[in-house]
Amino acid sequence: MGSAYWQGFRAGAPFVLVVAPFGLLFGVVAAEAGLDIVQTMAMTILVIAGASQFAAVQLLSDNAPTIVAILTGLAVNMRMAMYSASLTPHLGKASLGKRALAAYFLVDQNYAVSIAEYEKNPARPLPEKLAYFFGAVSPIAPLWYGFTFVGAVAGKAIPPAYALDFAVPITFIAIVAPALRSLPHIAAAFVSVTVALLLAWLPYNSGLMVAALLAMMTGAAIEKRLEKAHG
Amino acid sequence: MDNTSIWITIIALGIGTFLIRFSFLGLLGGKDLPVWLTRHLRYVPVAVLPGLVAPLVVWPAATGGDADLARSLAALTALAIGGITRSVLGAIFGGMAVLYTVQYFT
Numbered sequence: 001m002g003s004a005y006w007q008g009f010r011a012g013a014p015f016v017l018v019v020a021p022f023g024l025l026f027g028v029v030a031a032e033a034g035l036d037i038v039q040t041m042a043m044t045i046l047v048i049a050g051a052s053q054f055a056a057v058q059l060l061s062d063n064a065p066t067i068v069a070i071l072t073g074l075a076v077n078m079r080m081a082m083y084s085a086s087l088t089p090h091l092g093k094a095s096l097g098k099r100a101l102a103a104y105f106l107v108d109q110n111y112a113v114s115i116a117e118y119e120k121n122p123a124r125p126l127p128e129k130l131a132y133f134f135g136a137v138s139p140i141a142p143l144w145y146g147f148t149f150v151g152a153v154a155g156k157a158i159p160p161a162y163a164l165d166f167a168v169p170i171t172f173i174a175i176v177a178p179a180l181r182s183l184p185h186i187a188a189a190f191v192s193v194t195v196a197l198l199l200a201w202l203p204y205n206s207g208l209m210v211a212a213l214l215a216m217m218t219g220a221a222i223e224k225r226l227e228k229a230h231g
Numbered sequence: 232m233d234n235t236s237i238w239i240t241i242i243a244l245g246i247g248t249f250l251i252r253f254s255f256l257g258l259l260g261g262k263d264l265p266v267w268l269t270r271h272l273r274y275v276p277v278a279v280l281p282g283l284v285a286p287l288v289v290w291p292a293a294t295g296g297d298a299d300l301a302r303s304l305a306a307l308t309a310l311a312i313g314g315i316t317r318s319v320l321g322a323i324f325g326g327m328a329v330l331y332t333v334q335y336f337t
Contacts, residue, residue: 046245066236085255103253174322177313196282211282219274
């Protein structure tokens, strides 16, 4: 374990404050939705992507078709294709095994701190860049697994009076609200809400898919127009 | 919701998410994503999550689908706190606090 690993570890450490309660909440919500502990842990370990896990569990407990739960979860994770692309110039020359391991452990938090570090010090050798990346995820992933487990065990004991049905919507609002920082983002969110409500009568939650596509196109179109206007 | 569909969702979401993460790093090499595609991908979270949440807020399942003062105020609080402070946890705790408070008094 070199110093690059520990630099990454220190950069990732503050996210523990976010990941631990978030994992706990996922465990509780999954338990309330009817997943057993093995299923909850399998999802948390295989997917390690909180927002998509919440989305899939919510849709499953709404009795949406399986394919809709899967596609919505995957749609939420599409942002990671961007992360993958932007890490490639820095980590693309690593062995296939290390790239696969890095892909598995690619989450919002270690992506954010690693890409910032690589842009600041682009000349660092590949082993140091890899060590930094794995260092940054080291405080995060074990806590995500561990606190999901605690939540899954505790979740069964929480009575319905605590209105945890609403923890999922609140969590999504909390994730999205800080991202509403520009006109295209706000317009996309507005289109998403409006179309989803207007098309809520469509079968198989397919209204959400239409809403998401229209919202993405709205955001992209407005961004393009603003870029042109500013030259 | 039956066990089979839960397991299919877990496995498909796990494999699919890994392939998304692995895509460029593992298979496509140093090629850049086309500009039009990154322009759309940037809006994925704000395009999917609000549409997923809106019906849950307007027609909450727990009240049999009737709009509910506590849940509406909680949603607005979370939106305001998250938008102003950019704190995800602050928004979650603030929203849930309003939900419990309003439920207690109504």
